[in-house]
Amino acid sequence: MSNATLTGSRGAAAALLARLKPIVWFFVTIALTFLGLLAITFVIGRVVPIDPVLAVVGDRAPKEVYDAARLKMGLDDPLIVQFARYVGDVVQGNLGKAVMTSNPVVQDLARVFPATLEMATLGIIIGVVIGVPLGVCAAARQGSVIDQIIRVIGLAGYAIPAFWLGLVGLVLFYAQLQWVGGPGRIDIFLDGLVTPHTGLLLVDSLIDGDMDSFKSAFAHIILPSTILGFFALAYIARMTRSFMLEQLGQEFITTARVKGAPEWVVIWRHAFRPIRVQLITVIGLSYAGLLEGSVMIETVFSWPGIGNYLTNALLNADMNAVLGATLVIGAVFICINKLSDALYLLLDPRARA
Amino acid sequence: MSSTRDWLLDETPATRLQAQLGQGYRTLRALLRNPLTVVGLVIIIALLLTAAFAPWIAPYNPIEGQLTARLLPPSAEHWMGTDELGRDIFSRVIYGARITLFIVLLVAVISAPLGLVIGAISGYFGGAVDRIMMGITDIFLSMPRLILALAFVAALGPGIENAVIAIAITAWPVYARLARAETLTVRKAEFIAAVRMQGASHGRIILRHILPLCMSSTIVRVTLDMAGIILTAAGLGFLGLGAQPPLPEWGAMISRGRAFILDQWWVATMPGFAIVIVSLGFCLFGDGLRDVLDPRQRSK
Numbered sequence: 001m002s003n004a005t006l007t008g009s010r011g012a013a014a015a016l017l018a019r020l021k022p023i024v025w026f027f028v029t030i031a032l033t034f035l036g037l038l039a040i041t042f043v044i045g046r047v048v049p050i051d052p053v054l055a056v057v058g059d060r061a062p063k064e065v066y067d068a069a070r071l072k073m074g075l076d077d078p079l080i081v082q083f084a085r086y087v088g089d090v091v092q093g094n095l096g097k098a099v100m101t102s103n104p105v106v107q108d109l110a111r112v113f114p115a116t117l118e119m120a121t122l123g124i125i126i127g128v129v130i131g132v133p134l135g136v137c138a139a140a141r142q143g144s145v146i147d148q149i150i151r152v153i154g155l156a157g158y159a160i161p162a163f164w165l166g167l168v169g170l171v172l173f174y175a176q177l178q179w180v181g182g183p184g185r186i187d188i189f190l191d192g193l194v195t196p197h198t199g200l201l202l203v204d205s206l207i208d209g210d211m212d213s214f215k216s217a218f219a220h221i222i223l224p225s226t227i228l229g230f231f232a233l234a235y236i237a238r239m240t241r242s243f244m245l246e247q248l249g250q251e252f253i254t255t256a257r258v259k260g261a262p263e264w265v266v267i268w269r270h271a272f273r274p275i276r277v278q279l280i281t282v283i284g285l286s287y288a289g290l291l292e293g294s295v296m297i298e299t300v301f302s303w304p305g306i307g308n309y310l311t312n313a314l315l316n317a318d319m320n321a322v323l324g325a326t327l328v329i330g331a332v333f334i335c336i337n338k339l340s341d342a343l344y345l346l347l348d349p350r351a352r353a
Numbered sequence: 354m355s356s357t358r359d360w361l362l363d364e365t366p367a368t369r370l371q372a373q374l375g376q377g378y379r380t381l382r383a384l385l386r387n388p389l390t391v392v393g394l395v396i397i398i399a400l401l402l403t404a405a406f407a408p409w410i411a412p413y414n415p416i417e418g419q420l421t422a423r424l425l426p427p428s429a430e431h432w433m434g435t436d437e438l439g440r441d442i443f444s445r446v447i448y449g450a451r452i453t454l455f456i457v458l459l460v461a462v463i464s465a466p467l468g469l470v471i472g473a474i475s476g477y478f479g480g481a482v483d484r485i486m487m488g489i490t491d492i493f494l495s496m497p498r499l500i501l502a503l504a505f506v507a508a509l510g511p512g513i514e515n516a517v518i519a520i521a522i523t524a525w526p527v528y529a530r531l532a533r534a535e536t537l538t539v540r541k542a543e544f545i546a547a548v549r550m551q552g553a554s555h556g557r558i559i560l561r562h563i564l565p566l567c568m569s570s571t572i573v574r575v576t577l578d579m580a581g582i583i584l585t586a587a588g589l590g591f592l593g594l595g596a597q598p599p600l601p602e603w604g605a606m607i608s609r610g611r612a613f614i615l616d617q618w619w620v621a622t623m624p625g626f627a628i629v630i631v632s633l634g635f636c637l638f639g640d641g642l643r644d645v646l647d648p649r650q651r652s653k
Contacts, residue, residue, distance in 0.1 A: 036492030040501065044508040159632035161584050163591050164607055164625035167614055171622070175615045292497040296588055300611075310500075311592055314507045326504040333497045 022345075030338050035087070037330045041323045042086050046079075048319055090327065096320035100312060105324035109306060113328070114199025115185060116298065116305030120290040122202075122225035127232030127290075128283055134233070135240025139248060140267050150237050157234025162293050166227050166300035173223055181219035183302035190216050224301045228293055232286040239282045243275040277348040284340025288333045295329075383645045390641025396634025403450040413441035415448040415601045424617045434619040436609065442620065445601035446627045452602045453631060456517055456586045456595075461575050463521040468528025469567055473559050475529070476536030487533065493526040499585060506594045513602070516595040520585050524578065531574055535567040569646040577639035580632035587628050603628050 054061075057069045070076060074085060089095070095105035138147040173179045181187060185201055186194070194204045194213050202221065205213035247253065248271050256270045295307035302308065306325055313321035362379070366372035384390050403410060413431075418439030425435045433442035475486040493501075505519035539545060540563075548562055589595035590604025598605060603624040610621025 032488065033492050033495055036489070037496060040496070041504065044504050048508045155633060155636055158580050158636050159584075159629050161587050161591075161604070161607075161625065161628050163588060163604075164622070164628065167607065167611060167621050168625070171614055171618050288497070292499050295499065295503070296591070299592065310503065314503060315593060317507070319507070322504060322507045326500055329500050330496050333500075334495050337495050 026338075026342065026345075030334070033334050033338075034331065037327065037334065038087055038090060039083070041327050041330075042083050044326075045086075045319060045323055095324035095327070098313070098321040098324070099318045100316050100321060105320050108309065108321065109324060109328050111199075112304060112306050112309045115201075115303060116291065116294050116307060118200045118202060119221060119225050119228060119297070119303060119305065120287065120294055122221060123228035123290050124232055124283065124287045126226055126229030127236050127286060130229075131233040131236030132240050132279065135237040136244055136267065136272060138237070138241045139244030140263075142245070147241075150241055153230075153234045154238040157231050157238075161296075162227065162231060163296040163300050165230070166224065166297050169223050169227055170300070180223045181216060183220075183300075185217060185220055185304060186213065187216040187220070224297050224303060228290050228297050231293060232290055235286050235289075236279075236282055240275070240279065243278050244271055247271040247274055277344055280347070281340045281344050284336050284343070288336040291329060291332055291336075380645055384641050387641045387644070389637045390644075393634045393637030393639070393641060396630060397638055400450055400454060400631055400634065403447055404454045407448050407451055411441075411444035411447040413444040415440065415445045416599050424613065424620070426617070427619055427623075433623040434617070436606075436620050437613065442606070442623050445606060446603070446624055449601045449603045449606065449624065449627065450631075452513065452596055452600060453583060453586070453628075456513065456520075457579055457582050459517045460521045460524060460582050460586075461579070463517070464524040465528050465571055465575050467521070468525035468530075469532045469564055469571060470559075471525070472529035472532025472534075473536045473563050473567065476533035477540055477555070477559055477563060479540075483533075486529075490526045490529045493523070494530070496523075498523040499588065502585060502589065503592070503594065506589060511594045511597060513596040513600070516586060516589045519589070520582060524582065527574065527578070528571055531570055532564075532567045535570060536563050539563060539566055573639065573643045573647045576635060576642050579635035579639070583628060583632050583635070 053066060053070045053073060053075065057065055061069070074082060077085075093106050095109075097103070098105045098108050101108055134146065134150060138144070138150040141147060170182070174182050184191075190213050194201055194210060194217075195208060197204050197207050201217040202214060205211075205217055244267075248267075253266060253270055256266045261270070294303075294305060295310055297303065298305045298307035299311050306329060310322065310325040310329070312318075313325060358378075360371065361375045363371065363375065366375055384394070418435065418441070420439050422431070422435050422439040424437055425431055425439075427434045431441050431443065433446060435441055436445070471486055471490065475483045475490075501523045502516075502519040505522055506515055509515035509518065545558060545562060548558055553562075586595055587602075587604030587607070590602040590606075591608045593605070593608060596602030596605055598609070606624040607621045610617075610619075610624075614621050
């Protein structure tokens with residue numbers, strides 16, 4: 001009897017372990033990926049032809065001063081020690097000082113990040129709201145006009161440079177038609193008037209009930225977000241279409257049709273439901289892609305976000321700022337990727353088996 | 354003529370050459386059946402010819418302009434107008450084809466073999482080798498490629514060669530994954546066991562017997578990636594990190610045209626059309642190539 005309970009509890013423990021293992025493994029992978037990202041930025045920081053010691057002591061420093069500074073900066077230590085120190089610094093939120101602004105890089109990044117977040121989020125909303133229904137319609141009527149449109153949009157998403165589309169958009173919708181605001185986040189005479197609660201101008205101006213600022217911010221954000229969203233749309237619509245086609249070819253769809261279910265029920269209730277989980281991964285991936293794409297768009301629209309910050313840092317050869325921004329964008333990118341993986345595993349019972 | 358075709362389509366080729374030529378001929382015919390693929394092929398051939406014969410096609414010098422003819426709108430003499438130094442934009446776009454081709458080919462030549470070898474070794478040996486190499490590959494795959502390329506160029510310094518290196522460093526993991534997957538399917542095949550028993554070394558098996566089988570899917574993938582490579586290279590040029598002035602690189606040209614975008618729109622927009630057309634060409638041709646060479650990938 002007691003023997004049986006013993007094996008029973010051991011079995012339960014083993015079962016628990018078996019269930020925990022993928023979760024533990026999942027976090028280990030994330031940790032390793034972050035370590036890999038840190039290793040890459042560390043290596044990039046090492047290969048820079050600019051001597052960090054010279055930057056501190058100046059060109060004409062005597063040999064002794066140079067050597068002392070080098071020792072003090074820990075550059076004589078073995079690489080692995082330097083890397084460990086670097087990781088320690090990053091974990092404590094110390095990314096060094098930006099030469100451009102003479103602020104700590106972390107502080108700069110916290111200031112510029114909301115602008116990017118706002119633009120990318122609006123972009124992904126545009127991409128999902130238009131892209132998903134478009135993809136579903138294209139799959140429902142293969143070969144129709146919508147299907148052809150999706151094809152063209154998909155190709156355009158691959159072949160058109162985002163920065164060029166941004167410039168063309170500025171010429172057309174800002175200079176010629178004057179439908180939207182120009183570069184920047186808000187009209188210049190409203191700049192700095194919105195109290196920062198979240199850093200997202202659209203949200204902040206709504207909290208204060210400041211409709212003038214809201215309208216101005218919206219006029220400025222809509223064009224860059226739409227262009228960014230276009231690339232998400234192209235990808236999301238294409239993927240939705242191919243997922244839907246896969247479902248529509250299956251037997252349960254035929255069954256539903258034979259039972260006499262109306263076509264919209266067949267499409268939205270029977271075919272669309274199973275692909276929602278797959279779509280989450282696709283949307284997650286394109287959201288992460290938008291953060292990356294924002295580097296180009298922000299440069300075109302003088303958008304004061306992390307992409308603009310990164311480009312300025314690049315042009316000024318401000319390595320602390322470059323690596324800090326790379327690290328933050330990379331980390332957010334990895335997080336979104338892994339999060340959509342995790343959601344997929346949680347929501348789709350088939351993937352867990 | 355028809356006898357040549359019969360020879361190529363012969364069901365029982367007499368020599369290896371005949372069999373290979375026949376295979377190529379059949380692939381070509383299958384490719385030409387799809388009109389969009391033909392469009393893509395025409396664009397790529399046009400790019401090659403433009404790059405090869407640029408001095409004969411371009412009506413003006415791409416580097417030296419006439420300061421009396423600055424910022425002229427498109428006209429019969431200057432098809433795409435002139436830029437702020439009086440250089441003919443059409444001539445610059447023509448010469449830019451050389452730079453684009455140079456970047457694209459070099460990236461493909463560096464990253465595809467690198468990825469292939471890493472993937473094949475990883476798949477062939479399996480075990481710890483596989484786990485470590487694919488771990489590294491996965492880390493690279495889960496990073497944002499453009500940002501990584503930017504950071505590498507920042508470290509190496511701006512310039513066309515460094516841009517190529519940076520793009521190649523971020524491009525190889527895709528090919529490694531691909532080659533590993535292909536290798537896994539043939540690793541246990543009997544012909545591999547047979548050559549091993551004949552005493553072939555691991556290197557020989559990988560190079561002569563496994564890699565050739567990965568070629569067709571890799572060629573498809575590389576062609577499809579070309580558009581992305583062109584866009585990334587143009588993006589680096591646009592940010593001032595790629596080809597440096599006065600080189601007529603398309604992205605850099607767009608970047609210079611930005612200053613006059615509201616009044617002289619043609620300076621920035623014209624090179625963009627070249628980028629779009631060439632990328633589109635590689636996309637269309639890649640799609641057709643995939644349908645013919647690698648039908649399994651079609652659904653993706």
